[in-house]
Amino acid sequence: MKNNYLNIYNNLLKLTRNKLLYEKITKNDSFSQRLIIFLLHFAFFLKVYKKQNSKEELQKIYDHNFKQIELSIREIGYGDATINKKMKDYINIFYSIIDKVEKWENSKFEDKIFIFREYLQVKNNEEYFVGYFEKYRLFLLNNTLNYFTKDVISLNF
Numbered sequence: 570m571k572n573n574y575l576n577i578y579n580n581l582l583k584l585t586r587n588k589l590l591y592e593k594i595t596k597n598d599s600f601s602q603r604l605i606i607f608l609l610h611f612a613f614f615l616k617v618y619k620k621q622n623s624k625e626e627l628q629k630i631y632d633h634n635f636k637q638i639e640l641s642i643r644e645i646g647y648g649d650a651t652i653n654k655k656m657k658d659y660i661n662i663f664y665s666i667i668d669k670v671e672k673w674e675n676s677k678f679e680d681k682i683f684i685f686r687e688y689l690q691v692k693n694n695e696e697y698f699v700g701y702f703e704k705y706r707l708f709l710l711n712n713t714l715n716y717f718t719k720d721v722i723s724l725n726f
Contacts, residue, residue: 573718574633577614580717581634584610584724590701593694600645604638605688608663612670613702614717617709626714635660662688673706 585607591598611634619627638659642652669676669684681702682695691698708726716722 574630575637576720577630577714577717578634578637579721580724581607581610581614583721584705590698593697594689594691602689604659605662605666607638608659608666609670609688609702610705612663612666613673613706613709615667616670616673617706618714622714673702 585603590606591602594602615627615631635656639652639656642655647655666684666688669680673681678699681699685691685695685698689698704726708724
């Protein structure tokens with residue numbers, strides 16, 4: 570089952586590496602921005618699949634993904650104290666993102682735009698992000714969690 574979690578993580582990473590997303594960001598590309606885009610994808614993922622899957626299963630996926638994030642931060646070369654601080658910061662950001670993603674369907678377009686201004690400091694092209702994540706949400710709704718546990722898949726939406 571752990572391999573399934575790794576495949577989910579790798580599929581979310583593949584989404585995060587979409588070059589079109591970074592062309593729309595006006596700031597320089599950074600690890601932090603990439604991680605926030607990963608967290609946005611992961612938040613939508615959890616929101617959609619929480620209705621169809623057990624809390625225990627989703628908790629294992631959550632734990633695995635954050636363990637992988639911690640390993641990535643370690644590979645950059647940060648020390649233990651810095652890693653703990655950064656992980657705490659990223660987990661707080663993630664919960665903030667989840668709060669906003671939970672309200673996505675009932676949010677006004679302007680509120681959705683604010684999400685990308687707040688987390689990615691995007692000042693132009695916010696509409697692109699709103700459209701992208703709406704397509705991603707619909708893609709998730711049309712596929713099961715099991716679809717993501719297979720090998721790295723082709724993600725076209």
